[in-house]
Amino acid sequence: MMNVLIVEDEKQIANSLKKSFESEGYDCEVCYDGERALDVISSQYFDVFLLDWRIPKVSGIEVCKRVRESNNQTPIILLTALSDVKNKIEAFNYGADDYITKPFSFEEVLARINAVVRRYKTSVSTIEFDNLSLNLIKHTLQNSEVEVKLPEMEFELLRYFLEHRASIISREKLCDDVWKLPYTPTTNVVDVTVKHLRYKLEELSEKKYIKTVYGEGYIFITE
Amino acid sequence: MMNVLIVEDEKQIANSLKKSFESEGYDCEVCYDGERALDVISSQYFDVFLLDWRIPKVSGIEVCKRVRESNNQTPIILLTALSDVKNKIEAFNYGADDYITKPFSFEEVLARINAVVRRYKTSVSTIEFDNLSLNLIKHTLQNSEVEVKLPEMEFELLRYFLEHRASIISREKLCDDVWKLPYTPTTNVVDVTVKHLRYKLEELSEKKYIKTVYGEGYIFITE
DNA sequence: AACAATTGTGAAAAATTTTTCATTATTAAT
DNA sequence: ATTAATAATGAAAAATTTTTCACAATTGTT
Structure with missing residues (x-):
């Protein structure tokens, strides 16, 4: 309503x-x-x-x-x-x-x-968080000064995190929802992509948005 | 403009x-x-x-x-x-x-x-043409049955064509506007990407949307 | 029909992105 | 403190995308 x-x-x-x-x-x-x-x-x-x-x-x-x-x-x-x-x-x-x-x-x-x-x-074309902004059209991440282009998977992962802020997400769920993989826990693509994404995020802001929850998964925290 | x-x-x-x-x-x-x-x-x-x-x-x-x-x-x-x-x-x-x-x-x-x-x-999320639709968020091209993902440059090129339908566009202009290259007419990236894009378009519809205008450039025709 | 200019094509090189793998680091529990 | 489980990392392999290149095909003009 x-x-x-x-x-x-x-x-x-x-x-x-x-x-x-x-x-x-x-x-x-x-x-x-x-x-x-x-x-x-x-x-x-x-x-x-x-x-x-x-x-x-x-x-x-x-x-x-x-x-x-x-x-x-x-x-x-x-x-x-x-x-x-x-x-x-x-x-x-x-x-x-x-x-x-x-x-x-x-x-x-x-x-x-x-x-x-x-x-x-129907128009939301960016997701704002903290002092950063993810452009859903251009697939870029920007602060007030810089704009970096995110490759496909990093973009999708970040978008997913932003749409599921503040809740713990397991690697399996990420494999399912972001990668759409047919259930394979024998890979660490998620870990590696998280690493890449963390690196890009830190270029634009010193804060650590993606926290690891030992034994459970990741959680994205905006503040 | x-x-x-x-x-x-x-x-x-x-x-x-x-x-x-x-x-x-x-x-x-x-x-x-x-x-x-x-x-x-x-x-x-x-x-x-x-x-x-x-x-x-x-x-x-x-x-x-x-x-x-x-x-x-x-x-x-x-x-x-x-x-x-x-x-x-x-x-x-x-x-x-x-x-x-x-x-x-x-x-x-x-x-x-x-x-x-x-x-x-900032609000439009698809561009419709003929019986096809270009999804600007997912970067996919779809007809009523199939959906194909377009790589970056093919996507940008098609988007540009759709926003400049029915007018002749030179290769130089495409290099400038789509590739943002610093003036280089010694390449045929445009030609090759057009070829790739034509191939994908033909997968979804038999029509030939991208016409060549000899000596001038390309023109995108919807009907 | 012959030609020069322009465009299309296949294949490969170059660049980028994605994924894997082996190893190191960290964590929680004993 | 040790240990077993879990996570992070660097580097390389694999896959994909982008670009180049040499050559073939087509076009408009003479």
Whole structure:
């Protein structure tokens, strides 16, 4: 089910939105200012943020900007009473995904939210972790300075680790799921590839992400 | 560089858009009706379609619908003089990506186009052509029955061809753009890779997609 | 038809990636 | 501390991919 964060200080609008969303079966949370919003955002998962432009303390566009700076790509829709073009351009430049001018109908909000979320869900093209990023299209691993290309198997292994963070994974499972080998524990490909991958990871960050759990397998820890 | 298709029967608007785009360095093509648009779309690559709602023969929304039915996910922005909400919802339901109400400024068009294309480029995970599909994540080429893995360079080459369908591409350009070689016409890597790729393509479909243009280069034709 | 230019091909060389193997290092348990 | 099990490592073998090369085939032009 979908989780919406509404950030809007006009309580009438906020409450009416909340009710409408809930009648559609969406979960939603309301904040009345930008500061509170940033707080909530940093500690909770949402599928989309609905931000009013003019809100107390930290403006909607500023929230938008900070969210993107923290590498959070959750879709953002801005609400505003201003309809002049300059603002729209500013909004897109700060990484907003859509823009709705007041007054709006709830149906329009719903349509735009669905469009934006559907798009986002099928769009994740990088996996971010710590201060690194794995590009799923280019098969590269990058920090803010360097970008290295990972060979096939190292890429697949890292992707698997990232999608199974913080749980112990046995070599057999890796053989199965990553290598798709017909059950062969007489090989140490996994060990060797882990070694290669560790080496590449250490080139970009000193941290040790892949921990060995003696007798059990590996575990990928982000922090 | 970006390729825009403008479908708009009001020639004044169409031409003004075309000029503005060209001064931004975008390539663009204009059609004055929906029928022609569908024709052009099926034989040429564009990064985005800018469709007026009310155009002769086949309406903008109908073009939108048919484009999506043919499995083409190119971003679509609809232009319209009508501002009522029902149409917006209809537009999104038919798979439009954005919606601009007339009158608009060129800057707004530009901002929305860039937003939509940026989103799309990072979101697309397959390129469909004919009855084949290139999976950009798995680097596989598939028809309804078989799936083959393409090695790196064959994959990159095919992707490049698909993004530049129906135009002649010289070997030098391919060396530059796909191989990123520092200008070397003393090699025939391109020829050889084309050969490999042709072989794989023929495994999945009898058609000959990559045509040679004697003395000029190659051209990828979808139909 | 003869030609020069251009393109296609098979095979092998070169480069890269993947896997194996023998050995060393580390771990947990006695 | 010793030991047996498990993991890490360096180096090389095997497999795959990329690139080169020499030659054959095709094309457009005369």
